[in-house]
Amino acid sequence: MSGSHGGKLKGGLQSRHMTMISIAGVIGAALFVGSGKQIALAGPAVVLAYLAGGILVFLVMRMLGEMAIAQPDTGSFSTYADRAIGRWAGFTIGWLYWYFWAMLMGWEAYVAGQILHAWFAPIPDWGFALMLTIALIGANLMNVKNFGEFEFWFGLVKVTAIVLFLVIGSLAIVHLWPFGHARGIAQLTASGFMPKGPKSVVTALLGVMFAMIGAEVVTVAASESVNPGKEILKAIRSVVWRIVLFYVGSLFLVVCLVPYNDPALVDPTRGSYNVALDALGIPHAQLIVNCVVLTSVCSCFNSALYTASRMLYSLSRRGDAHRVMGITAASTGTPYVAVVISSVFAFVAVYMMAKSKMDLYDILMQTTGCVALFVYLTIACCQLRMRQRLEAQGIELELKMWLFPWLTWAVIVFVIGALITMAVEGTYRQEVLYTSALAAVIVAMGATAQRYGIGKRPPLAGYTQMATAERAVTR
Template sequence: MAAHQNDSGDASKALKSGLKSRHLTMISIAGVIGGSLFVGSGSIIYNTGPVVFLTYALGGLLVWFIMRMLGEMAVLNPDSGSFSTYADRAIGRWAGFSIGWLYWCTLAMLMGWEAYVAGKILSSWFPFIPIWIYMIIVVVALVIVNLQNVKNYGEFEFWFALIKVVAIVIFLVIGSLAIMHLWPWGDVTASGVSNLTAQGFMPNGPSSVITALLGVMFAYIGAEIVTVAAAESQNPAKEIRKASNSVVWRIVLFYVGSMFVAVCLIPYNNELLKDSTWGTYSVTLTALGIPEARHVVNFVVLTSVCSCFNSALYTCSRMLFSLSKRGDAPKSFGFVNSKHSPWVGVLVSCFFSVIAVILTATKSMDVYDLFMLTTGAATLYVYLTIAYSQLRLRKKLEAQGVKIDFKMWMFPYLTYVVIFAIIGAILTMLIEGTYFKEVIYTTILFGLIVFFGFVAQKLGWGEQRRAAHLSHTQNEELI
């Protein structure tokens, strides 16, 4: 399905297919590479030790399975609401409502942080302008991009992603040369693989691997964006298949590969890794004698956070569009402009970014930490919902005799393994305590949203729009 009809006042308007294959390829890559790979991974290495690359591999394996499950559902029915739509059909309206709004909250809050990081980097280069002014510039610029035809978003994301990919490949090449003792500059201790075991491979014990999983999953958030974007391409099923099949090598190369190189070349307890103004890449490249490595990496981080903001804004607006069509959000969120962009959804999705600008201008940005705590474990809840939705839908489809070409492997056993693994990880984090607040606050937020989801279902909010939407799509959808 390449377009979604709009039943608002401007009824002829709809989301239109405008993303090309090269756009989808880079969007799927950009979704996997978040700014936290360059910055946030440092603290994870410091707290976990050299074994951290296995933590990224474990998280990557989970994402691979989740993308396969999501791909199975999305190939049958590409939809801008993605997993929210599938949860609606598999579990119930309250589930689609809840996971859609939780995901929106997560990305909308993340946008505020991305804008703040971009402002800090720009202010470090040109300190005569306050951070909050830079934040406004970034927000306004990317809002304008998202108010245009979807191909503009795809084009921006293509170049943002290309910069990230080139930077990571260069890092891997330089790091590999140093590991093989072929890099002639920098700290002589930053070579070979001695740092892997010099101070213990797993210095903080096995539990640290599971505990670090939350930080790792936060880094992976965005891999699922391609299933949202694919709905606005000419051949959604083909693009989703390609993205789902290729996600594994992207994770292995970009995350596992980067982390392995880093822990080989620098001690895991390097104090600079705790400093968010440095980051893993900066510390490693500085140790290898790269001049001005910190500024070079900061440029890459700037493009990365702008990419993340751009994708998050796009995804948030499409999620609100889908929720509106199903009667789970105000009708106006489904309005589109002459460029076929859901303009109300775009503007509303900047709510937390505006809050971040105000808090920065008043020197109260630390208050924003509370917002971020409430979404700390959201990715795990989203992935849990995707797995359970796939379990339910697959059984329904098989009972109906529907042919499924793109399948999750070893069904239903592997799906059950993923579900229990996610639940086990959440319980471990609660018991271990490092991410106790993140899990508790996210659970409370999710619980509140679920409550409103049940209320919406019980009172029949937006039932007329929902009925019209279901009537329109029932002849087009396989699920």
């Protein structure tokens, strides 16, 4: 495969691709399966955790949109951290984000392997995981429009499933659904709305953040679309109804249909939607949910590989990763080396599945437990510093963060407070500590690279203008 060092991405994402990426980007398998754990943890008040998480995501996306529309870049917030805070910050958050998506691919391959093995027992779960990995690597090695097509159809299945659930669930809670034994809105307070206290809602927030991460992918993909600014603006403006409808709305229905202390909710072989569909008297509920979850994990794997490879490409372009990772195929414009390298943990997961050692992979996954909160904290800090610089350059901001800088500071304080609460409370202490330890190691590497000028540092668009603007502001 011929290619060139420092080649540019060719693009090819159409408006319909970007629309579906922005709509379905927040719908992952964690919504269909992992939400049961959060319901058991916080009770019906889990809707408050999802609402708080949704508001946080909306504010963060607004801040990210302000920067991304002004300066679209495939490195997104990693590039902005580099420009606004320093090389060490861009290096750290870029590699941490890459690690999150690279690790997640292995987990998605594992889930897909488990589902398919249950359907076709003669083939081992690791065999299906390997086939999925190879197939989606192949798709990502082609032109980016193939990624867009996969996400469009995968996303359409997820969105259709959620909408049908919302319609049927709404009929059930007003007692217009003729089957099953759903109790309705009375279920919200049957055992108390907040049976485990306010602290449980805050603790559930980490699981919520893990489920919602992905909304920012649209700002990465936008750089390969025809009109980046327009697509980002459209995605930012629609993020409210996406979060409210898909997460808050659907989880509200689940807690109305199923008692929060139902042990089936925390059964890893079932999940909250499966239990809710059983309550509605829908036959073959587990098969239906597994089909949707399989589509969701394939979508998430596809999106994770795309996002990780583009972040690696961006890091390479900035001299923070080996230049070989910036090679693009001459025919497709795809960073094929970055695609292959980003899939490494998927193959690690396949190996561990074959050796029955996925418990070790679980430990690795804990180091990604609160990456979303670190990403959101970085975006808020970047926006705080970049706003004044962009305005000093005379750039007319098409999208602005409200109540600047007070709302930005509120997000920063909220995220730091959530991390401290989670570490002190204990439920997610390991995830917070492991992710913080990993981040500290990467910070040390980034600080060393910045201090000693390690790695070739090519000039980046925007650096000269921003340096000039900063001097003007300082004066």
